[in-house]
Amino acid sequence: MKEIIIKNELSKKFKRSYPLISPTDLTEASQKPTNEWVKFVSQQKEFIGYGYLGHQNKGIGWMVSFDESQPINDNLLKQLFNEAFEKRQGLMNDPLTTAFRLFNGEGDGLGGIIIDWYDGYLVISWYNQVIYSFKEQLLTIIQNCFGEELLGVYEKVRFEGKGLAESSHLSGNQASEPLLIQENGVSYATYLNEGLMTGIFLDQREVRNQLIEGLAMGKTVLNTFSYTGAFSVASLIGGAEKTTSVDLAKRSLNKTREMFEVNGINASEQDIIVMDVFDYYKFALRKNLSFDVIILDPPSFSRNKKKTFSVAKNYNELVAEAVAILNKDGILIASSNAANVPLPKFEKLVEQGINESKRKFEKMALYQLPVDFAVNKNFKEGNYLKVMIYKIF
Structure with missing residues (x-):
């Protein structure tokens, strides 16, 4: 060796x-x-x-x-995957949640590979060329852990590999399009072979559940960087009065409509807007629009013709402009998955933005990765998700 x-x-x-x-x-x-x-x-x-x-x-x-007597071989790899899958048995047996993380890289003992479960289908993500070179060995071990309950396998190549498709169907049946998964009893439309993303970020399950349980009941909700509108759906299931979903990507319009429709929600009664979020803030001020709940979940970094945004440099600006259109006693849900921004810095950025608006606030809750997104206790930076909920007076 x-x-x-x-x-x-x-x-x-x-x-x-x-x-x-x-x-x-x-x-x-x-x-x-x-x-x-x-x-x-x-x-x-x-x-x-x-x-x-x-x-x-x-x-x-x-x-x-780290055990000299235990080199990396099939026995060790089987042990890692079996232990990880066993830890998720509670979710596997929950009919109300049919999509979650099965194996979380270094959190489950093997960095560079992630496996998600979508109602009988595996979606395997490879993060570097070398772990990908062990693909056949790892696939054999992973698939042997399942019986007839495994319907099919997909992969996502999340590194630059010449000639490699970023998304592929590997084996078994092909999933329906969309594949409707359940999360806390709510339906979400997912696509397992449509680029690197599937239509839902599974790490936000606990936050969506707060909305399902009534955090936005009777309230108007602005969902920024809304992607496919999953937060908007959860808000409406939980009794929200109305949602406004804003995202710059044109695909967000039809994707969000679909998310509403698979839950029996009339999409025409909700506002779905294709626009830069900062431009929408200005539009809302001009039109005297305001909201009871605002959700901020931007990408770590983005660039368009007008503006470059990064969580590390600009999140306080995002918050300050959001608070300007947030009603008294409103709720701000501030989220980021930027691994380069630790929790104390993120909290400081959020509260700096609130203070810039000269509003008082109360911190209501903090969410990080759910239990299926296992974190290595010796690698705390692996707990990248930070979601802070504030009440703004």
Whole structure:
């Protein structure tokens, strides 16, 4: 097995079972990726762990085993997947929720691969070329964990791979289009082979459930960066008076209508607007529009002809302009999945935006990743989701 050398002064964190490998952790000669499982050692040849090297958006590799007697083989991989799937049995047996995360990368012991369950179908995401090179080995192990309940398998290639389709059907039956999944008893239209996204972000399940349970009951709701309108649907199921869904992408119009229709909601009675969110703020002010609940869930980074937005630099502006059209005693749901913005910084940005509007506020709740999005206790930055709910006076 090839040995990869970690600098002595940087080996301590790995002795605490830290899983992510960065370029600066390795000697220069050890930084080249290799399509094989490798052994990590110190410059004195002291064993550190087993894993692999593979460039992705965070780091250049992952530790998988810190036990020298347990190299990476089929037995270890079977154990990791079986343990992860067993932990999700409660969700697997819940008829009200038929889509969730089955395996969450490093949170379940193997960084670079994520598996989601969509009512009998697996959607496997590969995050780097090297983990993808183990595809056949991993697929065999994963599929052997299921019996007849597994209907089919799809994959998403989330790295730049020459000649690789970003989404493909791999085996078994093909899912209907749309595939209607259930989440807390609400239907959502998903498409398993339509680009990298399926139509719903599964990590927001608990927040949507708060809306289903009545957080917006009797209230008007503005859902910004609305994508397919999942938050709007949850709000209406929970008794919201009316929703306004705003997204710059033209596809959001038909996708949101479809989400309403599969739940028996008359889409014509809701406002679905294709517009830049900051432009909509200005439009709302001109038209004297205001809302009881505003949901902010922007991408980490976006750019259009007029503006560049990043959570790290501009979230406070987004909040300040939202609060300007939020009614007294209104509710602000501020969300971000930006991994480069830790929770304390995010909270500071949100509250800075509220303060800029000279409004008082009360923090009502904080949500991070739900239990199926397992987080490695030694890699807390893996808990990327931050959703803060405020009451604004």
